[in-house]
Amino acid sequence: MYQTENLHLSADMRISDVILNNPYLILLLEHFGVDVPLQEKTVTDVCLENKINTELFLTFANLYNGVQYDFKDTFSYNEVLTVINYLRNSHRYYSEEIYPNILSIIQQMNSADNRKEMVLVERFFNEYFSEVTEHLNYENNTVFPYITGLYERIINQNQTDGGKKYSVSEYKDHHNDIEEKLNDLKSLLIKYLPLKNDQPIRRKLLFSLFELEYDLNIHSQIEELILIPLVAKMELHLKGAK
């Protein structure tokens, strides 16, 4: 975590102050679909305006600030669509913005000075990117529809079996792989790859990797600590209704 202090957010704080304290929360706002300028609005104002549950918003925001509790039974499954929407938006940020961005920086480094290590780094990143894309697609096309289906069955009191299941353990393995390779890349850049008067672009690359890592880390926490328990709750609810 890269902020200097763990500010614990509350509903009456001005959202602009919250961002000034930890600019990474701009990503949180984007993933929730909230736009600047924020003027003098408080967290509560912004949540009301955008129809977001304030507790959910604060929980996510506090995760960004490094404050992590166990959230068992904190949220009702009525929040599940907001959570999924948030995750879909962050997927878009990964696949359309930050990953292509990092790839283009690596390509720039490569074309400026064609070193054999950088060719390998580019290959490494390409492989990594396609693994990540595969995982994001899996979530978008399999996991999220499954969860939305559960929600609809609860709302419509429909007890037919939803069919396709997914495995939570597989989910967690994917996350570990994604974070592991990102770490490898950072270690290589900081510790081992030789310098060739390319500090500015290496810095750019590192900062982008940190930005990605920061958001990815919160992303997997949201999935593991909030989404998965919600899904378990919904599955239980449907079972009980039978």
Add this chain to the structure above:
Amino acid sequence: MKRDIHIIIAEPAAMIFEGLAAIFLKSGLKPLVSKADTLDEIQQLHLKRSGDIVVISPGLIQNNVKSYQTLKNQFENTHWIGVVYAYNDPNLLALFDAVITISDTSEEIVAVISKMLNTLNPKEPDVLSDREIEVLKLLASGLANKEIADKLNISINTVITHRKNISQKTGIKSVSGLTIYAVVKKLVTLENLSE
């Protein structure tokens, strides 16, 4: 950064729970902190996600010593730390692996936890041994664990241990990442790499 450490705090007093949680969250251990109010809840949390440390009020086990011990036996890798802020029967305190007391400083409390987790052990120097370099070279040239084991006449478990140590020392876990490391360190040349 992965959060591998899970601390369950079983303490009914809000002041003490919040205080301990804040100390742990600020400690640099990067733990996941959970709250439990009963032994049953500890067990449920445990089953969901194995916990490393349970920080528990002696009051919770005073009249439940049997269930506490059953729980303790069930999760043998977990450390049980008592939170002492009143007089407690020494026999009761003896049931914990360690205790923290109300007068401890944050540093002392974190030290008790770190000691339990063995994070205070000095790190080994990050220099690869000759054997590790050999394993790394073969790994970079595309061999699988089994092939490396055959080639070096060692067991597959030994290969895995070497790989763990290599990753710990270099900070790189994936084979493709280690391959780049090996090229940078001139342990292998690009021509030796399998495509």
